[in-house]
Amino acid sequence: MLEFILQFLASSLTEGCVYALIALGLVIVLRSTDVLFFVQGTLAMVGGITLYALFAQLNIPLIISIPLSLIICTIVSLLTLHIIVLPLLSRGAPSMSVSIVTIGVSMLIEMAAMLIFGKNNLAVPSFSGDEPVTILGASFVPQHFWIIGFTAGALLLTLIFFKWTWMGKAMTGLGDNQLLAKAIGFPVRRLFRYAFIFSALVGGIAGIAFAPISYTGFGIGTRLTIKGFAAAAVGGITNPVGALSGGLIIGLFESFTAGFISSRLKDLITMALLLLVLWLRPQGLFGKKNN
Amino acid sequence: MELPGINYLNSLVKRRWPFLIFIAVIIFFPVVISSYSIVRLGVVLAIYAIIITGMTVLTRYLGIVSLGHAGFFAIGAYTSSILCVKLEINPWLAMIGAALLTVVIAFLFCVPFLKLRHIYLGMATLGLGQVVYILSKSMDNLTGGAAGFADIPYLQIGSLLFDEDKYLFYLAGFILIIFTFIVDNLGQMRLGRAYHAIQSNEKAARASGINVQKNMLHVFCFSAFLASIAGSILAHFITFISPESFTMDISFACLIIILIGGANIWSTLITAVILLGFQEAVRGLHDFSTGVYALLLIVTFFVFPDGLASVIFPRSKAAKKKSKLYSRDIPENLKSSEVKNNTGKILEVNDVSFNYGGTQALLNISLSVEYNQIMGIIGPNGAGKTTLLNILNGFLMPLNGTIKYQNTDITHKQVHELAKMKIARTFQLVNLFKGMTVIENVMVGRHLKGKTGIFRSGLNLKTSRDEEHIIWDGAVKSLESLGLMHRAYDIVDNLSFGEQRQVELARALALEPDLLLLDEPAAGLNTAETEKLADNLRNIRDQGITIILVEHNMPLVMSVSDTVFVLNFGMSIACGTPEFVCKEEKVITAYLGKEAKNVS
Known part of the structure; x- marks a missing residue:
């Protein structure tokens, strides 16, 4: 029994990390632009699928193909920012409309991916073998450590960025009042650019690290965005630590539901959690109340 | 024949x-x-x-x-x-x-x-x-x-x-x-x-x-x-x-159709037929059609953010069409024949305080306003004037104290309930309904003249048509009284600032208020417009409407007010006739500073 629980904990940790990364990207873009960036999960798809093309198909070593995949993600994200988001925002479109438009963008990217790679699930080999390691009775595949490592690294960098650089501090406050920020001379466009690069990097890392464990494919993005939003909402959209804890909580609930009740109800528990938190504590479990 | x-x-x-x-x-x-x-x-x-x-x-x-x-x-x-x-x-x-x-x-x-x-x-x-x-x-x-x-x-x-x-x-x-x-x-x-x-x-x-x-x-x-x-x-x-x-995907598809179609049922139906028909026609390429949806959605937001409807059925045209429908006189039985001649106190504020998370905005304010009067509220910036108005019309709840209006306790009533009790207001920064015509803006002010719900109103039954007639008629009167009728069918965004202010006043008047709260109505107006405003204010009072006027323009306040109430740092420092207040020492200190007074 204990082994079971440990096993679930292990799998919840890895899934939770992916949700946390997506949530992190969503929070940063939401905080700085007030836009819910539906492309976030799709960027994970782009990362995973590019890695598939470079690493699994063309056999380019990881040390090159991972950075290349991240660069592709960044390009997609920045294109979205400059072609869609910035022009719309500067015309005074409400952030709600821009959020909806990003749903359209994510649909377009998905279609492009489908046209290039087809509808099948794509398998990416593990980064360092598939020999399971047993810790306290729960077995991990090496890829799990990659995921945890990547997440920890991304989170650490995020915290440093937001705690100790003025740019980071500015970004978290921007969504509150862009006009004011502009008026006192913040380079708003540059900040937006950083936010979108950031979102591309965390999304890409999530997609890349997770691709060997679960299949990747053109349609995984929307699901990830929704899970990521649920994680962000549960943790509280105001801070990066909230996003991480939200992701882990969602991961925990999901794997225990899958393990003890039914794997078909996995998604149900996430949605129920999302609704529960929006109802009882709209600012999230770890968020500060915002007047 | x-x-x-x-x-x-x-x-x-x-x-x-x-x-x-x-x-x-x-x-x-x-x-x-x-x-x-x-x-x-x-x-x-x-x-x-x-x-x-x-x-x-x-x-x-x-x-x-x-x-x-x-x-x-x-x-x-x-x-x-x-x-x-x-x-x-x-x-x-x-x-x-x-x-x-x-x-x-x-x-x-x-x-x-x-x-x-x-x-x-x-x-x-x-x-x-x-x-x-x-x-x-x-x-x-x-x-x-x-x-x-x-x-x-x-x-x-x-x-x-x-x-x-x-x-x-x-x-x-x-x-x-x-x-x-x-x-x-x-x-x-x-x-x-x-x-x-x-x-x-x-x-x-x-x-x-x-x-x-x-x-x-x-x-x-x-x-x-x-x-x-x-x-x-x-x-x-x-x-x-x-x-x-x-x-x-079904939810998304429906949403996209509506966003492309716009705020008119015909244009959304046309969009639905075209897009869903197209989707069916290319059924074999099912995922291809989602791409087309997405592309159209994006293009829509760039070309006409309010959807096809804003191009096919522009709002100003619809309002003009409506004018023909109601050009005839209002039937006798729908006319309201309310005569206002109340005396005594309309509003009594007792010991009201408020603070914004620690910053004291109002401290133990008490004041009373009589019917058919104009009370001017003056005070330096940050004195708590707008906060007081916001408390009076229910945007803010006072932390303590009571407010009595027409002998009813209104301290904890909500904004729309107070509007129902005939308290209307305008805002310091113009708050109009953008995208609507002038007359529609004013008609919203008469929202409470109707009671019909979605079904009775949607089925266009006689009760709802009568309501519309009353609303239209009053809106026209309100616009005419301010000399704004020539702008009635223009989209409100296209008006000058001074005109927008007047539309806001017209909207507040359309509510047929007993008490009218005005927040700096003269801000941004030129001299001629301000003089016209003063005349309008006197006319409004003479129709039996009590006015509370927050204003920085001293000549205006002093010339129209019956009483003046002075606030400084959230406290009341003087109250009385304009002449009395002008001479009050505290007021002069608050406005000109102590040293200035000493010099003089």
Whole structure:
């Protein structure tokens, strides 16, 4: 029994990390632009699928193909920012409309991916073998450590960025009042650019690290965005630590539901959690109340 | 010789031509089209059109984005089928039962979630839609799970069995005609204006007496109701349903159609027919069509963010058309003959305090205002003048103290309730309903002159037509009294700042207030405009309306006010006639500083 629980904990940790990364990207873009960036999960798809093309198909070593995949993600994200988001925002479109438009963008990217790679699930080999390691009775595949490592690294960098650089501090406050920020001379466009690069990097890392464990494919993005939003909402959209804890909580609930009740109800528990938190504590479990 | 009724027919055709064409299309479509598959497509289109009709009101009139209406669609379909098959209830009753259940669920959803706004509400609806989808997939015993639910009976009236697509097309078409009529009317009437007002400026909408939460609740339940009916028809049409008919993609597709279509039922219906027809035509390339949807959505937001409707059916034209409808005099029985001659105190503020998270904004303020007076409130910036107005009309609740208005305690009343008690206000920064014409803005001010709900208003019954007439008539009067009638059909965004201020005043007057709160009405006006304002204020008072005037323009305040109340740092420092206040030492100190006084 204990082994079971440990096993679930292990799998919840890895899934939770992916949700946390997506949530992190969503929070940063939401905080700085007030836009819910539906492309976030799709960027994970782009990362995973590019890695598939470079690493699994063309056999380019990881040390090159991972950075290349991240660069592709960044390009997609920045294109979205400059072609869609910035022009719309500067015309005074409400952030709600821009959020909806990003749903359209994510649909377009998905279609492009489908046209290039087809509808099948794509398998990416593990980064360092598939020999399971047993810790306290729960077995991990090496890829799990990659995921945890990547997440920890991304989170650490995020915290440093937001705690100790003025740019980071500015970004978290921007969504509150862009006009004011502009008026006192913040380079708003540059900040937006950083936010979108950031979102591309965390999304890409999530997609890349997770691709060997679960299949990747053109349609995984929307699901990830929704899970990521649920994680962000549960943790509280105001801070990066909230996003991480939200992701882990969602991961925990999901794997225990899958393990003890039914794997078909996995998604149900996430949605129920999302609704529960929006109802009882709209600012999230770890968020500060915002007047 | 002129036939009787020909004029009526003429005006009917002129006013309702899109509707008449629509009815003709519904009637002749199955007659003309013999292709089995196209008629079948017609039924599917009509079913989706029913959902879209409801969502148009929700999203385009009111501005609530729902990402989960497929959930209500599913609840309708599944409840209807389960009631029919498992409990052997008559399919029509099952349909009604399903619709009622959906409305109850929508209501329960609204209670906690309508307080959320924008994307959070959208994500909550998405969550609801997903919950319904997953439940329908996993409750094998009840819904048949992923395999679907089969053997749903056809609908039946007497011996007429709705087993042919043609009949179902007429059924769905009939329902669609009714609700198109309702939604089309709604858009042009009192409630439609209220919805637009909420979407455009919630604060000003509340000040005009619109109960925002209640209206949102009604519209949300209305749109859920329509989605449910559509779901039931789908179930009895295909006689088989599976969770895949109710995925998130369905919600997204409907939303995209509405966003492209805009705030007019005809343009959304046209969009629906084109896009859904296209999707069906390229069925083999199913995922290709989502790309087209996405592309069109993006292009729409760049080219016409308010949707096709803003191009095909511009708002200013519709308002002008309406003017002809109400050009005749208002019938005698609808005229109000209220004469105001109250005396005594209209408002008594007792010991009211307020602070913004530690910053004291008002401290133990007491004041009283008599009927038919103008009270000026002056004080340096940050003295708490606007805070006081916000407390008086309910935007803020005082921390302690009481407010009595016309001998009723109003301390804890909400904004729209106070508007109902005839307290109107204008704002320091202009708060108009953008995108609407001047006359519509003013008509929103008369929202409380009507009582009809969605159905009575949408069916254009006589009571609601009379209400419209009263609202129109008063709005015209209010505009005329300020000399603004020549701008009535212009979109309010295009007016100069001074004119916008006047429109706001006209809107407040349209409420026929007993107490009018004005927050710096002269700010930004030139000398001539200010003089005109002073005349207007005196006229308004002489009509029996009490005014509280917050203003920085001293000559204006001193010339029109009967009493002046001076605030400084949240405390009252003087109150009395203009002459008295001018000489009061504290006032001079507050305005000019101590040293300046010493010098003089």
